[in-house]
Amino acid sequence: MKLAGKVAIVTGGASGIGEETARRFAKQGARAVVIADVQDELGREVASSINAGIATSSPSSALPSLSSSGPAQTVLGLDLEAMDRVLAVNVRGTAACVKHAARAMVEGRVRGGSIVCTASVAGSTGGRGMVDYYLSKHAVVGLVRSASVQLGEHGIRVNCVSPYVVATPMALRGFGGEKDAEWVESTVGVNMSLKGVADAVVFLASAESELVTGLDLVVDGGYKGHRR
């Protein structure tokens, strides 16, 4: 019961890492879990299975959080409009969440508040493609570091988790929809699991990490791809 009495909002909680996180928050005793997502039906199903609340927005605002043009998105061929769409979700969306979560905590005089963003190993490495995704995740790490410096005086911690590949719908789309979860788990995301990533989020959300802030917690199961 690491989160007993806590109130949590999980954005992107209808699927993948967010869904598993919402489930684990509920299991760890959170008093209230709110799922915020653009997939209304899926969000409702997850929410009712864990007794959580749901906040949805128009599905038309759903945007890919992975590179729109995938491996083809190189520096030389950079599609700036596709890049803007990725940045709108991954950077602007994350910044808006951090801003409004922090304002609510400061105005509500919440002590011990914890904001956990989802970056990626792509936030501290370079890649051969998906340059928009890599740069967006570096921005998330920069946001976390600055926010942690500024919000510490209000008793708010800001950290991020940086997973390697986990077989979620988004990751499968990243492989062009040609590979299934089993293939991803046995070839790319070896040692990775949704549970492992969600456990890291629970750690950062709980009092177990009460002195930890500004951390980019890499959750990669030993992946050796940290080339800079």
Ligand SMILES: NC(=O)c1ccc[n+]([C@@H]2O[C@H](COP(=O)([O-])OP(=O)(O)OC[C@H]3O[C@@H](n4cnc5c(N)ncnc54)[C@H](O)[C@@H]3O)[C@@H](O)[C@H]2O)c1
């Ligand atoms: N799966 C991986 O391998 C992996 C690795 C590293 C980082 N990540 C990051 O983890 C996060 C979650 O990804 P996932 O793999 O669980 O994907 P996913 O597709 O399973 O889940 C993402 C959820 O976010 C929701 N969403 C998308 N745009 C939204 C918006 N504008 N507002 C609200 N909700 C929105 C989707 O509807 C979906 O339910 C992403 O930031 C991703 O970049 C994933």
